[in-house]
Amino acid sequence: MGKNDYNLNRRQFLKSGAIAVGALAAVGAGVGYLQKVTAESRINQKFLRPPGAIDESTFIYGCIKCGLCVQICPIQAIKLAGIKDGLAYGTPYIDVREQACDFSCDSMQCVETCPTAVLNFVQFKDVGEKAIEEYDATHKRDENYNPFPVQIHAMKSIVKMGVAKLKPESCLAFQGKGFKGSPRGSGFKGVNRSPYSGDLKATPVHDKVYDEKICDICVKECPIGDTAIVMADAGSGKMVPEVLDGCTGCGVCVMVCPTGEPSIIVEPVKS
Amino acid sequence: MFGKNNKTPLPAKKKEDIPYIKEGISFKDWKAKNGSGHKWRTIRWSVLIGINLLFILSFMFDLSLLEGSLSGSRLFGFYLMDPFNSLQMLIISAYTGHIKFLTMNFVIGFLTIFIFYFLMGGRTFCSWICPYHFLAEWGEKLHNYLVKKKKIKEHTYNIYLRYVFWVGFLILAFVTQQLVFEDVNPIGILSRAMIYGPGLILLWILALITFEIVYSKRFWCRYVCPVGATWSMVGKATPFGVKFELDKCAHCLDCQKVCLVPHELWFVEKGKATDKRHDVGSDCTRCGLCIDACPGNALSYTIKGWDRIL
Numbered sequence: 378m379g380k381n382d383y384n385l386n387r388r389q390f391l392k393s394g395a396i397a398v399g400a401l402a403a404v405g406a407g408v409g410y411l412q413k414v415t416a417e418s419r420i421n422q423k424f425l426r427p428p429g430a431i432d433e434s435t436f437i438y439g440c441i442k443c444g445l446c447v448q449i450c451p452i453q454a455i456k457l458a459g460i461k462d463g464l465a466y467g468t469p470y471i472d473v474r475e476q477a478c479d480f481s482c483d484s485m486q487c488v489e490t491c492p493t494a495v496l497n498f499v500q501f502k503d504v505g506e507k508a509i510e511e512y513d514a515t516h517k518r519d520e521n522y523n524p525f526p527v528q529i530h531a532m533k534s535i536v537k538m539g540v541a542k543l544k545p546e547s548c549l550a551f552q553g554k555g556f557k558g559s560p561r562g563s564g565f566k567g568v569n570r571s572p573y574s575g576d577l578k579a580t581p582v583h584d585k586v587y588d589e590k591i592c593d594i595c596v597k598e599c600p601i602g603d604t605a606i607v608m609a610d611a612g613s614g615k616m617v618p619e620v621l622d623g624c625t626g627c628g629v630c631v632m633v634c635p636t637g638e639p640s641i642i643v644e645p646v647k648s
Numbered sequence: 649m650f651g652k653n654n655k656t657p658l659p660a661k662k663k664e665d666i667p668y669i670k671e672g673i674s675f676k677d678w679k680a681k682n683g684s685g686h687k688w689r690t691i692r693w694s695v696l697i698g699i700n701l702l703f704i705l706s707f708m709f710d711l712s713l714l715e716g717s718l719s720g721s722r723l724f725g726f727y728l729m730d731p732f733n734s735l736q737m738l739i740i741s742a743y744t745g746h747i748k749f750l751t752m753n754f755v756i757g758f759l760t761i762f763i764f765y766f767l768m769g770g771r772t773f774c775s776w777i778c779p780y781h782f783l784a785e786w787g788e789k790l791h792n793y794l795v796k797k798k799k800i801k802e803h804t805y806n807i808y809l810r811y812v813f814w815v816g817f818l819i820l821a822f823v824t825q826q827l828v829f830e831d832v833n834p835i836g837i838l839s840r841a842m843i844y845g846p847g848l849i850l851l852w853i854l855a856l857i858t859f860e861i862v863y864s865k866r867f868w869c870r871y872v873c874p875v876g877a878t879w880s881m882v883g884k885a886t887p888f889g890v891k892f893e894l895d896k897c898a899h900c901l902d903c904q905k906v907c908l909v910p911h912e913l914w915f916v917e918k919g920k921a922t923d924k925r926h927d928v929g930s931d932c933t934r935c936g937l938c939i940d941a942c943p944g945n946a947l948s949y950t951i952k953g954w955d956r957i958l
Contacts, residue, residue: 390806393871397809401816404832408824431749438740438825441733442836443720444844448707457840460849466831467719467840492720492727492754493737499749 408464415463424462425471425628425645427455428478428536429488429496439495442467446487446496452568452579454478455487471538473628473643480533480600480627481570481579483525501532508532534601539626539643541606543618548640549592550608550617556592559583560635567632572600582633591616595630595641606630658894660919666898667944675898679943688936695776700842707843718777718839719830720757727757731765731882732814732875733830734758736821743822762882768934770883774869774876775908775935779842780834780853784869787861788908794861803864807911807931810870810877817874834868835875866908876933883930887952890934892916892926896946903938903947913938916946927952 427446430436446469447455454476458465469487471478488496508531509524516522545551561567561582568579587594591608596618599606604623611617618630618641628643663669668678702714703721715722719730734754741747765773774781794800817829830836834853841850860867869876892915899918904910909931915921927950939947 386806390808393805393809394812397812398816401820404828405820405824408826408828412824435746438737438827439746441720441737442830443716444840445716445720445722447844448715457844459847464826466849492751492757494749494751497749
């Protein structure tokens with residue numbers, strides 16, 4: 378390689394290098410702009426992250442967009458965001474109206490599978506182990522010794538994807554109405570494991586037919602139970618759903634709500 | 649990085665040492681005799697399509713074979729991580745403190761992939777697994793055709809630009825606290841699109857491939873991709889590669905014409921080789937196109953150290 382060749386190469390390198398740095402700076406500016414424009418709206422409303430998600434500002438870089446959580450979810454509740462969600466492209470979210478997380482995997486698989494711990498399993502592990510310890514202390518000699526339901530119950534109780542919020546203006550119970558039939562119609566593809574059914578797996582929502590004098594489907598189907606949502610007296614004997622502190626934001630209530638626009642929504646937890 | 653070889657080249661081959669003259673036949677006959685099939689290309693495309701298909705099928709039928717995507721996956725339960733993606737994440741996490749929460753699976757996956765590609769030749773990933781490479785290979789064919797027809801001009805840049813982008817994307821990630829490269833990474837985008845369903849972001853891939861076809865051959869793979877640059881660095885001292893034997897070479901340069909990184913085949917030019925045997929450098933993707941193209945079998949796969957023992 379002659380000296381001139383080398384100089385030419387160096388000049389060429391510096392020239393294209395300058396263009397490259399310019400391009401990178403442009404990308405950086407674009408990202409900075411998008412962060413400014415979209416981050417606020419993303420954190421505040423749309424995104425319901427899978428169980429165990431850490432705060433959004435860490436989530437956005439910690440998630441390497443591998444989709445393992447999407448893959449492992451047995452009911453396909455988790456989806457990957459598209460380009461219209463800006464910088465959140467490729468990160469997982471749950472659209473609870475289409476398919477809520479009903480905990481029917483019974484093991485927090487999505488959290489356990491996450492390699493970068495943006496779905497942080499440690500908290501679930503600790504709580505689960507503690508629950509087993511407590512169970513062992515009293516049930517060690519039981520004939521049908523089975524600590525797993527206790528463990529999973531403890532684990533799912535500490536999930537906090539969001540908090541359900543009722544919309545009294547459209548809620549059937551608030552108007553004293555009942556509901557008859559299938560809440561989401563026959564074409565609805567979502568699945569759910571009803572807590573009272575004893576099923577091991579989730580079954581299609583469109584198979585379930587209700588006949589309620591006062592609509593209480595959300596309360597019936599809640600996988601957490603009476604620590605999360607109950608029918609409460611709203612005065613003068615009128616029974617309406619009431620969301621309690623135990624709500625995990627799983628969104629099953631939103632999925633099964635029979636009104637056109639859901640009368641109960643889940644608001645993501647704000648970091 | 650710049651001066652690759654300061655040794656003085658061996659004297660150029662004498663005419664009677666050129667293989668086909670030695671055999672007393674014309675170059676054309678010699679080429680026809682030895683044939684130039686597509687053996688390695690067929691094998692490589694099968695592997696590439698097979699692995700990507702394995703990803704798709706694992707998701708489609710819920711099999712525990714190869715789950716996840718090329719950004720991060722699990723092979724029979726063993727985690728594998730994309731190196732540059734993880735590097736970006738590590739740099740940000742080290743600063744913010746998230747690093748202490750990373751799982752053992754992540755550490756194992758990150759190390760495994762480095763060890764694997766160190767042994768397998770670094771950029772082997774590019775031509776044997778990367779789905780964008782497959783697309784770009786077809787784009788390259790089209791590009792070459794257009795150049796031949798004089799519809800477009802060739803534009804080349806300095807190959808070391810990749811390292812500017814490598815450093816640049818890491819700095820960008822750190823400054824913006826965002827996996828910036830993953831948002832434009834055609835490997836991840838294509839992999840996710842194939843496995844989890846397509847999206848509008850595929851327009852970016854379309855733009856890239858169009859640019860490569862009409863303006864600069866293999867622009868992304870040659871000059872930008874920091875994933876390839878990472879593998880290139882990992883493969884600096886790899887045992888697996890392509891070796892060149894000067895005695896069998898006729899300096900026809902067929903190998904350079906098909907090569908993604910022709911600068912790695914600098915020794916095939918007349919009077920450039922400094923030794924009887926050369927090994928390609930770490931930019932080589934071990935795609936085997938040159939091995940298929942070489943009429944004299946002067947190029948072949950090798951495991952350094954092993955072939956000397958055998």
